Amino acid sequence: MQLHVVNKSPFEKSTFESCLLHVKKGSSILFIEDGIFAALNKGKFSEKVKNALENYKIYALEPDVNARGMKNKVMDGIKLIDYSGFVDLAAEHDAVQSWL
Amino acid sequence: MKFGILINEGPYTHQATDSAYQFTKAALEKGHEIFRVFFYHDGVNNATKLTEPPQDDRNIVNLWSALAKEHNLDLVVCVAAALRRGIQEENLAEGFRISGLGQLIESGIQADRMITFGD
Amino acid sequence: MSEEASGVVKKFLYINRKAPYGTVYALESLEVVLIAAAFDQDVSLAFFDDGVYQIAKGMDTKAIGQKNFSPTYKALGDYDINKIYVSKESLDARGLSKDDLMDLKYEDEDDDWAEKDSIHIVNSEELADLMDSQDVILSF
Numbered sequence: 001m002q003l004h005v006v007n008k009s010p011f012e013k014s015t016f017e018s019c020l021l022h023v024k025k026g027s028s029i030l031f032i033e034d035g036i037f038a039a040l041n042k043g044k045f046s047e048k049v050k051n052a053l054e055n056y057k058i059y060a061l062e063p064d065v066n067a068r069g070m071k072n073k074v075m076d077g078i079k080l081i082d083y084s085g086f087v088d089l090a091a092e093h094d095a096v097q098s099w100l
Numbered sequence: 101m102k103f104g105i106l107i108n109e110g111p112y113t114h115q116a117t118d119s120a121y122q123f124t125k126a127a128l129e130k131g132h133e134i135f136r137v138f139f140y141h142d143g144v145n146n147a148t149k150l151t152e153p154p155q156d157d158r159n160i161v162n163l164w165s166a167l168a169k170e171h172n173l174d175l176v177v178c179v180a181a182a183l184r185r186g187i188q189e190e191n192l193a194e195g196f197r198i199s200g201l202g203q204l205i206e207s208g209i210q211a212d213r214m215i216t217f218g219d
Numbered sequence: 220m221s222e223e224a225s226g227v228v229k230k231f232l233y234i235n236r237k238a239p240y241g242t243v244y245a246l247e248s249l250e251v252v253l254i255a256a257a258f259d260q261d262v263s264l265a266f267f268d269d270g271v272y273q274i275a276k277g278m279d280t281k282a283i284g285q286k287n288f289s290p291t292y293k294a295l296g297d298y299d300i301n302k303i304y305v306s307k308e309s310l311d312a313r314g315l316s317k318d319d320l321m322d323l324k325y326e327d328e329d330d331d332w333a334e335k336d337s338i339h340i341v342n343s344e345e346l347a348d349l350m351d352s353q354d355v356i357l358s359f
Contacts, residue, residue: 001351002350002351002353002356005215007115007116007119007219014268018236018267018268021308021343021347022267022343022346022347022350023347024347024348024350024351027351032119033115033116033119034115063122082126083122083123083125083126084126084129084130086123086126087103087123087126087127087130087132088130090103090123090213090215091101091132091212091213093213094351094354095213095214095353095354095355095356096213096214096215096216096356097234097350097356097358098215098216098217098218098356098358099236099358100108100216100218100219100236100358100359106357108244108359140247140251141243141244141247141359180250181247200254201250201251201254202254202257202258204251204254204357205231205251205254205255205258205260206258208229208231208260208355208357209227209229209258209260209355214355214356214357216356216357216358218358218359
């Protein structure tokens, strides 16, 4: 299984939606940089992310969440990790696809 | 585990190189090996010693140079991308070297995991 | 080279999701693929989202002052790069079909050098399977 890394805000680019279309069930998705705006509990994409949580493990990089002042806004079910956790995820998966 | 890192954006405009730096540092702290950090596209702009940010900002180029020194990292700048953007031996920061794209492919072959940071 | 001596053959997938000319990614990604061809690895290319525009027919760049690098894609077959996957959904969404793409072919040495299509139009599930089966994914 692969780790899919999304670094774009879903409000600006269709990257996250393209990722969802091409991710195999059971894969992991990690939001970093502006990608973390997809991980918030309210807003246009929250329903989509909530549904995605049923098929994928979803993570958000806490340093990027906190940097953007979104600390208490992350959706339940999304696991917050630090850079060390990012390294672990990369090591645990077979390959990493960065959705640039 | 051996990681290969690819950085496709320059410093300051995008977070890519900051994220790559934090990832690389965390991987080293956990005892992993970094096979190579390869700089491509505007990523080659991370390698110029002429970089001089304001005092209160991080100096990304120096951060890479210091990390390379401490851990004996192989920081490789793509020659074709570098020449396009005015990066040459004479303005190359410490710890970086200029080489060909083959070094990126070799990194993909030799490293257990390849991770790209870009825009 | 040491990498060839080691005899490792990995599955490399190059993902192209950006249109040409507006940014440099398409051109510099193609430069990587050309170098990759010399390494005897198992190379596939995927074009989806705006990446499908990279292999559109009929480019004329004279007036924008950039080189038209699209003919280079036609040479990929000669470098044994002949597994090119293009997203059906991405083509449909952009009102394009296979006819709007360049004719990318290769000669199959295992089949008396018969000329064959390098381009395979695939759906998102097939692309997901392709991605999931790779050792190294490079996206530009």
